[in-house]
Amino acid sequence: MINEHNLTQVYKGNIVYTPSLEELTTIENGYVVVENHRVIGTFEQLPEEYRNCEVQDFGHRLILPGFVDLHFHAPQFANRGLGLDKELLPWLEEYTFPEESKFKDLSYAKEIYPQVVHALWKNGTTRSVIFASVHKDSTKYLLDLFIDSGLGAFVGKVNMDRNCPDFILEDSEESLSETLEIIEEYSNKSPLVQPILTPRFVPTCTTPLMEKLGSFARDHKVFIQSHISENQGEVDWVKELYPESLDYASIYHQYGLFGHQPTIMAHCVFNTDTEIELMAKSGVYAAHCPNANYNLASGIMPVRSFLNKGVAVGLGTDVGAGHQVSIPKVMTAAVQASKMKWLESKKTLEPLKLSEVFFMGTKGGGKFFGKVGSFEPEYAFDALIIDDRELGTLDLTLTERLERYLYIGDDRHIEKRFVAGTEVLEPKKTP
Amino acid sequence: MINEHNLTQVYKGNIVYTPSLEELTTIENGYVVVENHRVIGTFEQLPEEYRNCEVQDFGHRLILPGFVDLHFHAPQFANRGLGLDKELLPWLEEYTFPEESKFKDLSYAKEIYPQVVHALWKNGTTRSVIFASVHKDSTKYLLDLFIDSGLGAFVGKVNMDRNCPDFILEDSEESLSETLEIIEEYSNKSPLVQPILTPRFVPTCTTPLMEKLGSFARDHKVFIQSHISENQGEVDWVKELYPESLDYASIYHQYGLFGHQPTIMAHCVFNTDTEIELMAKSGVYAAHCPNANYNLASGIMPVRSFLNKGVAVGLGTDVGAGHQVSIPKVMTAAVQASKMKWLESKKTLEPLKLSEVFFMGTKGGGKFFGKVGSFEPEYAFDALIIDDRELGTLDLTLTERLERYLYIGDDRHIEKRFVAGTEVLEPKKTP
DSSP: OOOTTTTEEEEEEEEEEEEETTEEEEEEEEEEEEETTEEEEEESSOOGGGTTSOEEEEEEEEEEEOEEEEEEEGGGGGGTTSSTTSOHHHHIIIIIHHHHHGGGSHHHHHHHHHHHHHHHHHTTEEEEEEEOOSOHHHHHHHHHHHHHHTOEEEEEOEEOOSSSOGGGOOOHHHHHHHHHHHHHHHTTTOSSEEEOBEEOOGGGSOHHHHHHHHHHHHHHTOOEEEEESOSHHHHHHHHHHOTTSSOHHHHHHHTTOSSSSOEEEEEOSSOOHHHHHHHHHTTOEEEEOHHHHHHTTOOOOOHHHHHHTTOEEEEOOOTTTSOOOOHHHHHHHHHHHHHHHHHHTTTOSOOOOHHHHHHIIIIIHHGGGSSOSSOSTTOBOOEEEEOOGGGSOSOSOHHHHHHHHHHHOOGGGEEEEEETTEEOOOOOSOO | OOOTTTTEEEEEEEEEEOSSSSOOEEEEEEEEEEETTEEEEEESSOOGGGTTSOEEEEEEEEEEEOEEEEEEEGGGGGGTTSSTTSOHHHHIIIIIHHHHHGGGSHHHHHHHHHHHHHHHHHTTEEEEEEEOOSOHHHHHHHHHHHHHHTOEEEEEOEEOOSSSOGGGOOOHHHHHHHHHHHHHHHTTTOSSEEEOBEEOOGGGSOHHHHHHHHHHHHHHTOOEEEEESOSHHHHHHHHHHOTTSSOHHHHHHHTTOSSSSOEEEEEOSSOOHHHHHHHHHTTOEEEEOHHHHHHTTOOOOOHHHHHHTTOEEEEOOOTTTSOOOOHHHHHHHHHHHHHHHHHHTTTOSOOOOHHHHHHIIIIIHHGGGSSOSSOSTTOBOOEEEEOOGGGSOSOSOHHHHHHHHHHHOOGGGEEEEEETTEEOOOOOSOO
16 A cells, blocks of 8 residues: 655744734744645644654754745846946946846856856745846746756846847847747746746837737736836836826736736836726736835835735845845845835834735745745745754744844855755856 | 064055045055054055065955944844834833843853854954943943953943833942943053943933033043934933923033033934034034834934034944844945935935945944044054955956945955954854
């Protein structure tokens, strides 16, 4: 007789996860049972039926869901921490476009992209949604790197066919044909890594390009990512480009980029209530990137308004406008930013709580990947094993240990990373 | 004939420092010449007269002034990253006072304080201004630890004789006599470590206590530190306590705590123009603690207003309301916060530039210690040797390398620390 639990793993430790925005589930010395890469459940006592399974005991350590980054520009990695005295539009012109143009050369991608995947691994980002550059070959190389790594990712070749320097401007037809080629080649290549449609943002995409990408999304069931309302100058520019449109969001909606497939919109600093309602109704995800919004002097996203209207909010580092690869650093920046928004709103928009930012950086963003970011039944077992002894006493509640780790811990405290039930080992930093 | 340069050290590397707020001096492959622990000068070519001196060559590395932290609560160290869902006054009651009360027991100080000194060392904070607790013996122990470490510090026994829980409330006479005992014992004990008068803040100090401490400052030439206008609730409370006073600052001034000796005021979020002018006139330093001000939902100090009126501004981590010991993290948080202030002020208060925050965290705060925080002639040679290869290409300007290090580097990139010309080795984390 075959052992019915031969594909079962049992992990023991101090378990923390967030089933909902308000709820932090903590189990001291608890068990996570995983079967076929997915969680069966979490338990205070190991159920009788698993008593014969081998238990991997992580002792005093924390077991957390892996971190999810909804917004990351891989070809800006080498620019982290540079040029942060600029606002969005001059920063794009002077720092970002010149750096991204280097990825025309595959050999430059081979120098930088392994460092990107390594940095995500190191920081416990088990799933990420990535902007590559406009370059097909470098984008394919990055997709392959993620597949080899064992980390989960959506990776998009950027589309932009207007309003950018010649050295990075695309021909519309070629932009579309290359995008289609990547979709066809990668959509069924890996269960963990997928291509994603990536029109950069309204100002750099012609109307026909957006419309065609909208049709790709429907016909090929491909997800979408872009930017919205990061900076006041950008919002004003979009209004000049589409004077007849109601607002920025309705342009994406009109051209088929909202509502047919899951879409991520990064930033959302200046959206109106009407736009927020449209995003909620269309199932659009908002990627909150507080560090990037500080760095480019954009402003603070009113996250509470989005949550109140039912928009799914996840977190993004937005490397390179955001300088840190770490999602915990974004979680704590999101709490800090929400406190300033609370003051600015005359205490009407409540600050974000620990459970809320932890949710956004795990299950909230994880939903874009399916059942990811929690230890509830049927969730992919994405997990981090955290040894926080160096941070001080362990004689605290698990909620306090989580808070302390998010505020003052770093990659040095992450001992192991699991994605979909498999431990992910350190990837190479060079090809 | 005695070699006239037998006490001369020459260090070679990539030198960066700020003689003024606006000016970043960078010298590629330059030399710092140090004699009798003080800088003689920085040079692109080694002057003829030092050609026979041995050169310690740090190659591609950066040589920066050591970091200066003007505001740090040593007995809150173990609370870093905890309780950050509170505002100032409840946070003091629920988290801070109970933790500080543990330092009544010297054995608890012996557990925690070596970790404090180690953390400052690790993060490159070569000089710091420290609040201890109200407890005399633990405070003396901390002074001794700093003396043994080789780091520079002012350490103050806190005074508070009203409006705090019984378990931490002092008798006024005893508070004063213990303060005097520490002054007498430590004022001439070490060239690098000094006691400092530390009335916690107006709400917890009676008028006679403040007056008497003011007279200690004059009679014994002891410096002073306290808090001002961190939180709106605190400002309102002070107004209730002293309804006849013009403002918060004038209370400190009236009781002799401004203008006779150098004084640091931490936070300064809500000061009026009149207060800022009083501080400028009285030579009071403002310690800007942006992370703490975010964490306790206090607000953002209008640093530009203080600089415009000529107040000396330094930076503070404000551990434990601030979670990170790192001054570079405070520098970048200060830039970020100033950008939000810029938006809030309708673009009237210009954001802080890189040179300005670097100045504040080195020479700006360093001035409190004398000629500290720069590599200009006669400055104490406090320096950090930074190996930033791990952060990416070195094919950047030194200004860019500095910016990148401040944003994305950490303690792992600091190879050596010097204080007053002597290399400071790693202190023990246990007694």
